[in-house]
Amino acid sequence: MKLVLLTALGVGGATIFGSLIGFAFKKISHKFSDIVLSFAAGVMLAAAVLGLILPSLEYGGKFGILITVAGIFVGALALNLIDKLVPHLHKLVGAETEEHKNSSLSKVLLFVTAIAIHNLPEGIAAGVGFGSGNTSQALIIAGGIALQNIPEGMVIISPMLSAGVSPKKTFICAMITGLVEVVGTMIGYFSVNVASAILPFALAFAGGTMLYVISDEMIPETHAHGSERGATYALLVGFCVMLITDTLLG
8 A cells, every 4th residue: 555655646746747857947948858758658658558458357257358448448538538628638738839929828738738638547547457356467557647738747847937827836747747647646546446347348448538538648748849740760779679568667
């Protein structure tokens, strides 16, 4: 339990760490953030398949394939519903870049809300990994999510400051988005431990949410600033690093 809580704080703290980098540099080059985000996408892609979807098939027994496919689609549909309620992250980031001087406070708050909402299922995915009992896989999944959270925390800062939000309130907002991930991790952990029968579905659900975030949020964002080739190779490197790590850990 202590390890789960520390990991949850680490995953959430990655967003806060990213926000501190955002304060330090104010203007982070898109090329740098795209490479980091792409690497994280590759790690998350491998983690979703190796750490969540394949174990879901294994634990599902006779009807494993049906449970896993259903869980993936339900997870993706859950985030699709969220996307209907709040704008896509990459669209909001693009809008803030193009309209830097005319950014409204309401748009910036919506931007931060979008990040916070998308952090919840990512935290759940990390928690489900721990609930499955495979600690090494859970740590790798959490690490991939934490890597993604760093550039997310970085991109929060500049739009909020340009909209007239004080540095103190900007940091508090960034911290809240990170705490959402901590809450999600604990929800995922306890929900699986309360009912082990839902583990195969929960693993697939978490995998589906991660696949959705990778495809709908992370990849479009990394391909929006003219660094497609570098982003693609960074994703492949991230995927292979996760694959090698998973193999070595057995």
